[in-house]
Amino acid sequence: MPHCQAYILYGVGYGGLSLKDRNLVENLFLCGDIQIICTTNTLAHGVNLPAHTVVIKSTQNYNKKKGGYTEYDRSTVLQMCGRAGRPPFADTGLVIIMTRKETMLNYTYTAYHQTWVRDKS
Secondary structure, three states: OOHHHHHOOOOOOHHHOOHHHHHHHHHHHHOOOOOOOOOOHHHHHHOOOOEOEEEEOOOEEEEOOOOEEEEOOHHHHHHHHOOEOOOOOOOOOEEEEOOOHHHHHHHHHHHHOOOOOOOOO
16 A cells, blocks of 8 residues: 555645655545645645635744744735636635734735636636
């Protein structure tokens, strides 16, 4: 039994997977055998999987140079949101953004003042 399959029932750290195991997880997700994938914002850029729901658990990340937490830039948040409802897999998607009260309006504005992005394939 491949290494990843032995742990798949308990959850796997997607970032540290070999290419073979990563492909296994992606295929299991696409066919519905895995219902949830948790990833970091960095991996969200590399994951090309359709998801109905995306939950952004925090809108901040630790910035070593600044010695504290900073808000994600707008393009990073939009990239993460873009995983929800990907054509041709779904017509709609749901994004849940968990942020601090003082930044809530920034994300409300971002969500409601976008131009449509269409799949060119």
